[in-house]
Amino acid sequence: MKKTVSAILLTGVFAAMPAMVAAASQEEAKTEPSKEIVLNKFKDNWMISLEGGVDFSLGRFDSHADFGKRIAPVFGLNVEKWFAPVIGLRLGADYYGMKGAALWGNGMSGEMLDNTYYKQSYALITPALDVMGDLASLFCGYRERVYSPILYVGMGIPVAVSGDGDIADCVNMGMRGGLLNRFRLSDAWAINLDLRFDVFEETVAGEGNHAKTLSALVGVTYKFKGRGWNAPVVPVVAPVVGKYSDAEGDALVAQLRDANRKIADLEQQLAECKNRPAEKIVEEQAPVVTVYYNINSSELQGKDRVVLKAVAKAIKANKDTKYVITGYADSETGTAAFNAKLRKARAERVYDALVSYGVSPDQLEQKTSDAKLLCYMGVSDEILLCLFIIGAYEWGRYFFEIMLK
DSSP: OOOEEEOOOOOOOOOOOHHHHHHHHHHHEEEEEESSEEEEEETTTTEEEEEEEEEEHHHHHHHHGGGGEEEEEEEEEEEEEEEETTTEEEEEEEEEEEEEEEEETTTTEEESSSSSEEEEEEEEEEEEEEEEHHHHHHHHHHOOOEEEEEEEEEOOOOOEEBBBBTTTBOOOOEEEEEEEEEEOSSEEEEEEEEEEEEOOOOHHOOOTTTTTEEEHHHHHHHOOSSOOOOOEEEEEEEOOOSOOOHHHHHHHHHHHHHHHHHHHHHHHHHHHHHHHHOOOOOOOOOOOOOOOOTOOOOOOOOHHHHHHHHHHHHHHTTTTTOEEEEEOTTTTSSSSHHHHHHHHHHHHHHHHHHHHHHHOGGGGEEEOSOOOOOOOOOSSSHEEEHHHHHHHHHHHHEEEEEEOO
16 A cells, blocks of 8 residues: 555536536546655565666866777666655666876876876776656656656765776775666666766875766666556546436526526626716705795895895805706696796896896806795705804894884
């Protein structure tokens, strides 16, 4: 049994109709592999590789040797253990043929390449341990692939085993890294292209001359049984097939079409409402004052003129406001033609009086109404109080002027 080390992504199933949910629940659930990382038992996912190729020396003095005289064979035998699709270890041993040039050091022959440097040739056996990471599984999730790029770094202990000159006690430390390109042939077999860079301590190559090599190896890998990864599975509801008759299917399609049509109508109405220009609301204020006339008369009384003077002052103080003068007449008496003429005359009398008191005609508008006039007191208490005080003052002044004459 594999142990999951990262969370499994749960897949939800959306059902369009309750009947479909009931039908689907009777279907046998299928499964599909998860792409998550899993662990396995220690006995699983072991493999062995054999590879061979060439190395090219890149040491400090190796450039003084000809290009072809710096190329030597390299072989390797490795055992790999993968703990998860993304990480594994490799333990092996490699044979390196080392050719190049040296000022002095182990592996030198008496042959001089020029007046200063000597030919250098020796061999190393290097046991090494590498940490390996599968980049494809790391970034794209686990699955069996034809090609897997595997990055690795490791350390080794190179031991000089042959060569010209004194090579005794040449045991050193080395570090390496590379890219293993693995191509899958089958579940058990794969071929490899191993590109590697090594750095060895200076004891082998001579003081002040670290040995460096660039290697290219081609090899084959065999995977022992217990290969692959049994990833966790998530249920997938099988598609419902053959659960509905043609008539039932047609009815469902008709319902969906009707719902879509209603949605389209609502969307169109919403768009029309958004594009409709905003209606301008004109707020009519309550009457500022009411002038009462005698029956069948349009003549203003003295007290009414006093009140209109006060109204004129209020209108002139609000130059941005427009006022409507409405003429009324009792529709219970008189003919319709006479009452219409009387309404118009009454409105004109008030209009003329306000203009004579200094009100701008642009602030005034005349109209008539055959409705019954009610006592309307809808204006604010502050305006009514102001008009009452002004009206009382003007009426009192008018009364005393008459009495003192």
